[in-house]
Amino acid sequence: MTDYDALHARIRSLTQGETDAVALMATLACEIHHASDRFDWTGFYRVVAPELLKIGPYQGGHGCLVIPFSRGVCGAAARTGRVQIVPDVDAFPGHIACAGSTRSEIVLPVFGNNGRLIGVLDIDSDRPDAFTDEDAIRLAAILEEVFADV
Numbered sequence: 003m004t005d006y007d008a009l010h011a012r013i014r015s016l017t018q019g020e021t022d023a024v025a026l027m028a029t030l031a032c033e034i035h036h037a038s039d040r041f042d043w044t045g046f047y048r049v050v051a052p053e054l055l056k057i058g059p060y061q062g063g064h065g066c067l068v069i070p071f072s073r074g075v076c077g078a079a080a081r082t083g084r085v086q087i088v089p090d091v092d093a094f095p096g097h098i099a100c101a102g103s104t105r106s107e108i109v110l111p112v113f114g115n116n117g118r119l120i121g122v123l124d125i126d127s128d129r130p131d132a133f134t135d136e137d138a139i140r141l142a143a144i145l146e147e148v149f150a151d152v
Contacts, residue, residue, distance in 0.1 A: 004038040006140040013144055023048070023120055023152045028059035030148060034125065034141070035061035040133075042103060043126040046112065047076050049119055055080055058121060065124075066100040074098035079109040079122045085138045089131040100126075108133040112145050114152040 013033050017026055027046040035044035045060020053071040071081045073096055079086045086109045091097045094107075104126040114120040123145060127133065 004040075004137070004140075006037075006136075006144075009033060009037045010140070010144050010147075013148060017148050021151050023114070023149070024059060026148055026152065027121070030123070030144070031059045031061050034123075034144075040127045040129060041125050042128040043100075043124070046121050046123055047080075048121040049080065053081075055122065062126070064100070066098055069098060075107050075109045076122050076124050079111050080119060083111050083113075083119065085110050085142065087133050087135070087138060089133070103128045105130045106132045108137055108141070110138065110141055110145060112149055114149050120149065120152060 013030060016029050020026055031045050035041050043062030043065065045065055046058035047055035047069055048058040050056045055069040055076055057065050057067050069076045071077045075086045075088050075094060075097060088094045088107045091104050091107055106127045106129060108125050110123045111119055112121045112123055
């Protein structure tokens with residue numbers, strides 16, 4: 003079980019007053035990654051051009067460098083602006099296997115000020131069906147607060 007209250011408080015303390023997106027992403031990737039042993043890879047993909055994501059700060063093994071909005075779970079979250087919870091990545095059409103150990107995944111869109119999409123938060127697990135609606139709700143609340151002024 004993830005202690006989201008403690009995680010949120012820790013992130014709030016560490017990021018208060020910071021508006022640099024990369025610094026915020028690096029801090030969140032580290033804190034979120036170490037908040038649960040379910041989280042095998044935790045990182046951000048940044049919007050760098052129309053319909054294109056590139057890897058940002060992360061924790062874990064190597065990630066894919068470039069992901070178009072048209073491909074994979076990260077692309078789906080960026081394209082739709084909606085959280086993607088994938089209990090079995092092998093059953094997701096067009097899943098991009100950046101790591102062979104990934105069994106399930108959650109990806110949340112990250113919005114800056116004025117609702118501008120600045121990237122996605124991608125969390126992979128080496129366990130099947132590792133993510134819940136509570137994960138989505140609690141992580142979205144953290145992202146909304148931290149990136150509101152970016």
